[in-house]
Amino acid sequence: MMGTIRSAVSFAVILLLAGATYAQNYRTFYLQNKCNYTIWPAIFTSEVSKVKPNAPTGWEATAGSLWKFQVPNNWTSGRIWGRRDCDFNSNSSGDGTDSCSTGSCIGGLECTATNGTGIPPATLAEWTLNTEDGLDYYDVSLVDGYNMPMSILTNKGCDSSDCTNDLGLTCPDDLKKGDDGCLSACAAGMGGGGDDDPVCCTGKYGTPGMCPSSGIPYYDHFKNGCPNSYIYAYDEDSGTALRKCSASLSSDYLLTFCP
Ligand SMILES: *[C@@H]1O[C@H](CO)[C@@H](O)[C@H](O)[C@H]1NC(C)=O
Ligand SMILES: *[C@@H]1O[C@H](CO)[C@@H](O)[C@H](O)[C@H]1NC(C)=O
Numbered sequence: 001m002m003g004t005i006r007s008a009v010s011f012a013v014i015l016l017l018a019g020a021t022y023a024q025n026y027r028t029f030y031l032q033n034k035c036n037y038t039i040w041p042a043i044f045t046s047e048v049s050k051v052k053p054n055a056p057t058g059w060e061a062t063a064g065s066l067w068k069f070q071v072p073n074n075w076t077s078g079r080i081w082g083r084r085d086c087d088f089n090s091n092s093s094g095d096g097t098d099s100c101s102t103g104s105c106i107g108g109l110e111c112t113a114t115n116g117t118g119i120p121p122a123t124l125a126e127w128t129l130n131t132e133d134g135l136d137y138y139d140v141s142l143v144d145g146y147n148m149p150m151s152i153l154t155n156k157g158c159d160s161s162d163c164t165n166d167l168g169l170t171c172p173d174d175l176k177k178g179d180d181g182c183l184s185a186c187a188a189g190m191g192g193g194g195d196d197d198p199v200c201c202t203g204k205y206g207t208p209g210m211c212p213s214s215g216i217p218y219y220d221h222f223k224n225g226c227p228n229s230y231i232y233a234y235d236e237d238s239g240t241a242l243r244k245c246s247a248s249l250s251s252d253y254l255l256t257f258c259p
């Protein structure tokens with residue numbers, strides 16, 4: 001699959017920031033917008049990570065466009081998501097948090113480094129590269145809800161992660177947000193939103209044993225719709241949520257929106 005993409009890359013890729021000096025120890029990430037609408041991808045690097053991708057924290061990606069950037073081996077950790085129907089010239093909040101129909105962040109077009117995570121609902125692609133146990137971990141997450149289909153492929157034969165069905169079309173009424181978005185039960189506040197939240201798995205519910213999938217409203221709805229996605233805080237046990245790839249393979253990654 002990557003072979004096909006690579007040949008497309010040769011004529012379509014735009015290098016975001018030329019001249020960066022990751023001479024080694026980096027991965028190449030390809031980001032492809034196969035949706036038939038413009039999206040505004042965004043990248044957020046966790047506080048714990050000392051290094052960042054050499055890409056902006058947000059940009060416009062028209063339908064069909066393909067992008068390439070470098071991510072240091074020790075990106076621990078970060079997320080990429082897509083925003084829909086953005087207009088950064090008119091935002092009533094003034095900080096960019098309502099510039100898009102879904103996925104907006106503090107900062108507007110470029111999300112802030114400190115707190116510019118996407119506002120739910122947003123489908124997330126998450127990575128922790130090169131961990132102490134010698135693995136890359138990655139997943140397509142619906143923990144913050146869903147706003148568009150997505151897939152992650154490696155070029156080393158490791159398992160893919162994806163959510164390919166349009167869960168916006170089948171979203172339960174009490175989780176709908178905007179035209180296309182579908183909140184997770186946690187993001188919709190179904191657990192009460194306090195310090196001890198049995199749906200968000202916080203406080204005294206903050207262990208897999210105390211927060212099983214059977215207690216998460218609509219878990220089966222999301223898992224059946226997107227079996228290869230990470231549905232709620234402790235979805236590892238499903239066996240299809242969190243993907244891993246040996247870090248020694250130094251895999252590149254292809255993130256496709258609307259695969
Ligand atoms: C995009 O695809 C959807 C679903 O196939 C279709 O309903 C919509 O009209 C298309 N939009 C554009 C701008 O082509
Ligand atoms: C991350 O990797 C780069 C490149 O190998 C290295 O220069 C840097 O010191 C590393 N940072 C951390 C926090 O490990």
Ligand SMILES: *[C@@H]1O[C@H](CO)[C@@H](O)[C@H](O)[C@H]1NC(C)=O
Pocket residue numbers: 088089090091094095096097099107108109
């Ligand atoms: C929000 O809109 C105002 C103009 O109304 C503009 O000055 C400001 O830069 C915008 N902020 C963001 C984050 O887009």
Ligand SMILES: *[C@@H]1O[C@H](CO)[C@@H](O)[C@H](O)[C@H]1NC(C)=O
Pocket residue numbers: 106112114115
């Ligand atoms: C986001 O972070 C900036 C500085 O990093 C801060 O000024 C701002 O108040 C923060 N906004 C929110 C909503 O936390």
